[in-house]
Structures are given as structure tokens and as C-alpha cells.
Amino acid sequence: MDLLSSINYSKEKVYKWTEHQIMKQKDAEENENFDLLEVVKKELRFTFPKVYFMDKTKMEHGFLMNFILEKNFLLLPCQFKTLFKESSLSTEDVRFKLVYDLAEKQALQKQKMSSDGESFNIVDSIKSDLSEVFKIVKFYKMKGTFLMDFVVQKGIFLSANEINAKYYELRNCLYNEEHRFKLVYELAEKQSKKKQELSPDANFNLIDSIKADLVEVIPTVNFPQMSKKFLMDFVAAKGFLLDPTEFAKILCFKGYDEVDFVYELTKKQVLKKQEIFPNENFNLTNSIKADLSIVISGTKWYKMEKSVLMDFIVAKGIITEEQASHVCDTRISITNNGKTITGVFKDEIGIRDLIEDETRNVISGNRRRRGDKCVAMQSNTNKTRYLKLKFSIPKTKSTLKKMKGVEWYLCLEKDGVLTFKHKTMVNPSDYLITEMKPETEFTLTSNETTSINACYNNLHPII
Numbered sequence: 001m002d003l004l005s006s007i008n009y010s011k012e013k014v015y016k017w018t019e020h021q022i023m024k025q026k027d028a029e030e031n032e033n034f035d036l037l038e039v040v041k042k043e044l045r046f047t048f049p050k051v052y053f054m055d056k057t058k059m060e061h062g063f064l065m066n067f068i069l070e071k072n073f074l075l076l077p078c079q080f081k082t083l084f085k086e087s088s089l090s091t092e093d094v095r096f097k098l099v100y101d102l103a104e105k106q107a108l109q110k111q112k113m114s115s116d117g118e119s120f121n122i123v124d125s126i127k128s129d130l131s132e133v134f135k136i137v138k139f140y141k142m143k144g145t146f147l148m149d150f151v152v153q154k155g156i157f158l159s160a161n162e163i164n165a166k167y168y169e170l171r172n173c174l175y176n177e178e179h180r181f182k183l184v185y186e187l188a189e190k191q192s193k194k195k196q197e198l199s200p201d202a203n204f205n206l207i208d209s210i211k212a213d214l215v216e217v218i219p220t221v222n223f224p225q226m227s228k229k230f231l232m233d234f235v236a237a238k239g240f241l242l243d244p245t246e247f248a249k250i251l252c253f254k255g256y257d258e259v260d261f262v263y264e265l266t267k268k269q270v271l272k273k274q275e276i277f278p279n280e281n282f283n284l285t286n287s288i289k290a291d292l293s294i295v296i297s298g299t300k301w302y303k304m305e306k307s308v309l310m311d312f313i314v315a316k317g318i319i320t321e322e323q324a325s326h327v328c329d330t331r332i333s334i335t336n337n338g339k340t341i342t343g344v345f346k347d348e349i350g351i352r353d354l355i356e357d358e359t360r361n362v363i364s365g366n367r368r369r370r371g372d373k374c375v376a377m378q379s380n381t382n383k384t385r386y387l388k389l390k391f392s393i394p395k396t397k398s399t400l401k402k403m404k405g406v407e408w409y410l411c412l413e414k415d416g417v418l419t420f421k422h423k424t425m426v427n428p429s430d431y432l433i434t435e436m437k438p439e440t441e442f443t444l445t446s447n448e449t450t451s452i453n454a455c456y457n458n459l460h461p462i463i
Helices: 003-025 036-047 061-068 077-086 092-113 122-129 144-152 160-172 177-198 206-213 228-238 244-254 256-276 284-291 293-298 306-314 351-357
Strands: 330-336 339-345 360-363 367-369 375-377 383-390 408-412 417-422 431-438 449-456
Touching: 061 092, 077 092, 077 122, 092 122, 092 144, 144 177, 160 177, 160 206, 177 206, 177 228, 228 256, 244 256, 244 284, 244 293, 256 284, 256 306, 284 293, 330 351, 330 431, 339 408, 351 383, 351 449, 375 383, 383 449, 417 449
Parallel strands: none
Antiparallel strands: 330 339, 330 449, 339 431, 360 367, 375 449, 383 417, 408 417, 408 431
């Protein structure tokens, strides 16, 4: 007979002998308050202390369940911890179920002994007895199905940190992003519903509860890597998971040719959100634009096919027709002594291309500097000539005329040099390119550099 069997056998035999002796001495029916279990335990404590105080953590699981707990020899939280730690069973799932089953049996025994069994909280009793186990158990090592069908189902809830640990553990198991996210989302959803079931609350909000459980997971999820079908059928269908930043990331990852998909994805989430949280002032277009705010501000619309831009983006109200008509325009900015003035125009001369060619990545950290052609030392207060930025003057006469109220212009002088000048310096021979307008008062300061920069206008406002 091995050691464990010997321990089990010894305690059971001594208990039964003691019980028999007590029953011979006293007829249980003579006293309504007679408690055989308690009398036997008391007798064992004084007569057979070595047996009474045997280490329960060395006993077999079946003996603990069917005899020790049945006879109300209760286990302490530290003993549950030892049983969990020293179990020869390999997986976290099985070891946890072993101690949980014991704690559940013990809770049921406590309920029987309680003077108010109906109000006795079995779940709280189990949690109390397993308090030391919870300090060392690694829920993230358990199978997803076990977590949902056993752990959460029993009313044991994972913290946001533990759910995040499970999410990362799945990455180590080489599960794809969709599988990992779906599992932790459904885990959070199930435990949120279970919380409400166990502790009904009229003010309970399922969405807020799920968000709280996933607060550490969401920022790390790579939504762009998910398939369009999963994003549409699972993510957007939840109505709240994607924020404006995520929509922008998805478009950047999928490519501008998927802008229609990103729009439909946004629309589905917006409609689902309205279904969950009805708003009498709901406006579909405005809600979509709000979720696409970063997409709208950050997208290089000038790279998009004109047909898509006009027939889809403008048609859906994402940007206006006026905005779309200027996305491919050239935006010129001239800076002197910390002040900047800008102009926007249809660039048929190639000014933007030449100025952009002068910009080079020359300093580490992706910092940029302008080429020498784009910087001039200011020698006066009414005119700047960029001598190295020279263009052929178009044969067609400029349609731009000097206008009242406009102080500054960008033009080509008769020698083709790109020139920025005050209205008083404009000559009939100048080829006017665009009006230059500041947001605040602008003046040229002599003996300061005056730089010029060019880019696509995109969605910059036209001053």
C-alpha cells in the first residue's frame, strides 16, 4: 500500500471506529441537538490528534471529495493553493478544475451547516476558499473553451490584464489576428453577461462592461490585417470597436482603391451604434464623417482616381465638390521672418515638381531641409526672386489680373524667374500665377531668408 492510500485508509478507519464507539455510548435519538459529526471530530482531536491533524494536501482527490469534505473536515485557502501547486496533473485547466470541484463541494457542505442556507452565497464561498489559488493560477494558459464554458460559467471573472495575457498567449500559439480577437471578445462578452446574471443591475451597460474588460486588448489589436469579411461581419457588427484612427489605419493598409470598403465598414458600424444607442438627432452622413475624420484629414486625395473621387467620395458627402476640385492644385507657401503666406493654383508649369525635387532627406530621423534653389536672402521689403527656379513662360496669356484688396502675387517675370512680389511691383510683362494670401498681416523683412515650399493642396482650405 503506497503512502497516499495508507493516509486515506488510516483516517477513514480511525474515524469509523470512533464513530462506532460514540454510537455505542449514546443513543442519538435521546437528544435532538446531538451532532454526531461534531462529536466524532471532537473525540478525534483529543484521542487521535495525529490522525485528526493529518496533512490533507497529501490525500487523494477522491478521498477528499467523498470522505474528508463529506464529513465536514474543511480545507483552508492555503491548502487549496498547495493542492493546486503540487498536483501531478500537467495542464492549468485540469489542476484548476480539481481544486474548484473541492471548493464547490466544500461550499455545499457549508451551506448545509449554515443557519440561513437560502441566503448562503456559494459563489462567494468558493472564491474565498480559492483566494490563494487565484494569486498563482495562470488563466491565460487555459483553453479558450474551458475559460468560457467552465471558469466564467462558474462566476469566476478574469481581469482586463488577464484577458490581455490570454490575447498575447494566443499570438505565441501562432493563431491569426481574427481568431485571437474573436476569442477574447467572446470571452469578455460572456463574462459581462454572466456578471449581470449573477448581480442584476438596472443600470448595467453590456457595451461598457465589454469595453472595460478589453481596455488593454483593443489598443494592441491589428485590425488592418483582418480580412474584409471579418471586419464587416464581426468587428463593425459590434457597433463600437473601431475609432477614427482605426478606420484610417485600415484604409492605409488596404490601399486607396478600398476606400469604398472603408466607407461601407464605417456605415455599418454607425448604423449598429444607432441601433444600440438610439439618438433622435441621428444623421447618417454626419456620423460617418465623424468616424472618418482622420481618413478625411489624412488621406492623400490627389492620389485617388478622379472618377472614384467624384462619383463616390463626393457623391457620399465625405468631401464637397469644391474641396475635390482643389485636391490636385499646387499649394505654395512662402515664409519670411516667421511669417507665412500661401497661394493655391492649377499648376500647368511644373512649379511643384521642381520645388519638391529640391527637398531631400539629408538628416537622420527623417528631418528634411529645403534645397538652395528654394531659399533667397531678402535684400528688400517688396520682392523676392528665386533665381534658380526658372520656367518657360506659357504662350497663353495669364487669366489672372490684379485685384483690389490683394497685396501679394506669385509670378514669372519676363526672364522666367519665379518671383514673389508686392502689388506695387507687378509689371504688365509679369505672368501672374496666383494671388498670395496670409492668415494674418504679412510683410517682408530685409536681411532675412525667404523660403518657398510647394505641395499638393489636398484638403487645405482656400484662403
